[in-house]
Amino acid sequence: MAPKILRFQSEEATAIALAKYIANLSAKSIANHGSFSVVLSGGTLFDTTRKLLEAPYIGSIDWSKWLIFFLDERVVPLDHPDSNYKLAYDGFLSKVPIPESNIYPIKENLSPEEAAEEYEQRLKQLVANGTLKTSPVTGFAKFDLMLVGMGPDGHVASLFCWHFQRFEKQKWVTFITDSPKPPPPRITFTFPLINSASEIALVVVGEEKADAVKVALGEHASYGYPLPVQKVSPEGNLTWFLDNGATSRL
Numbered sequence: 519m520a521p522k523i524l525r526f527q528s529e530e531a532t533a534i535a536l537a538k539y540i541a542n543l544s545a546k547s548i549a550n551h552g553s554f555s556v557v558l559s560g561g562t563l564f565d566t567t568r569k570l571l572e573a574p575y576i577g578s579i580d581w582s583k584w585l586i587f588f589l590d591e592r593v594v595p596l597d598h599p600d601s602n603y604k605l606a607y608d609g610f611l612s613k614v615p616i617p618e619s620n621i622y623p624i625k626e627n628l629s630p631e632e633a634a635e636e637y638e639q640r641l642k643q644l645v646a647n648g649t650l651k652t653s654p655v656t657g658f659a660k661f662d663l664m665l666v667g668m669g670p671d672g673h674v675a676s677l678f679c680w681h682f683q684r685f686e687k688q689k690w691v692t693f694i695t696d697s698p699k700p701p702p703p704r705i706t707f708t709f710p711l712i713n714s715a716s717e718i719a720l721v722v723v724g725e726e727k728a729d730a731v732k733v734a735l736g737e738h739a740s741y742g743y744p745l746p747v748q749k750v751s752p753e754g755n756l757t758w759f760l761d762n763g764a765t766s767r768l
């Protein structure tokens with residue numbers, strides 16, 4: 519399905535629209551199958567989800583039905599300043615009544631390889647016991663919503679331009695030990711898992727990302743070697759949320 523590209527006049531307008539979109543999907547998923555599985559990125563994304571913490575959303579969303587996963591994670595203790603879990607906890611999860619048992623951070627004290635394998639096995643168990651849905655197309659877990667950020671170099675999750683992991687076909691979760699953006703050891707969802715999602719919101723704000731947005735969405739998007747962000751192509755719907763800075767070169 520063709521992506522929906524939403525352009526906003528400001529970061530504030532982007533955040534308002536994103537909250538409405540997430541709240542609508544939450545209500546739809548819970549009415550449809552009793553839960554809402556959400557995959558979070560790290561980085562600047564949380565700031566753009568801040569309107570969920572305000573009325574009318576904070577009081578009307580059924581937070582008890584949310585299930586939280588991490589698109590990628592830095593292999594550091596969960597209370598380390600570089601941890602995506604800590605970022606999510608401090609900025610979002612500690613402010614909403616999602617049961618702790620519904621939040622799935624990585625396990626600590628494992629190597630990147632072990633942490634990736636452990637997370638993949640945990641996802642497979644959640645599919646087997648019916649907590650998560652499965653894609654009828656790929657057989658991978660099918661999340662209700664992935665909130666995907668993008669770096670200025672066009673990377674998504676911890677899938678960077680020059681890493682072979684972006685071509686992975688079998689694994690659900692993989693690892694790297696040499697991330698060009700610190701810290702180096704990370705685990706990350708693979709593209710087949712990402713692209714099995716029902717809905718993906720690609721949230722990109724700020725002028726420093728305008729060049730990558732131009733490569734991905736500009737008139738020459740089909741030329742050359744694709745950026746990781748160009749491999750985001752879900753079975754379900756893809757919606758880009760872009761502010762004026764991110765679209766300044768389109």
Ligand SMILES: O=C1O[C@H](COP(=O)(O)O)[C@@H](O)[C@H](O)[C@H]1O
Binds near residue numbers: 562
């Ligand atoms: O390293 C990461 O970078 C991307 C983009 O981060 P941002 O700060 O430029 O928004 C992020 O989506 C990913 O989860 C994170 O680990």
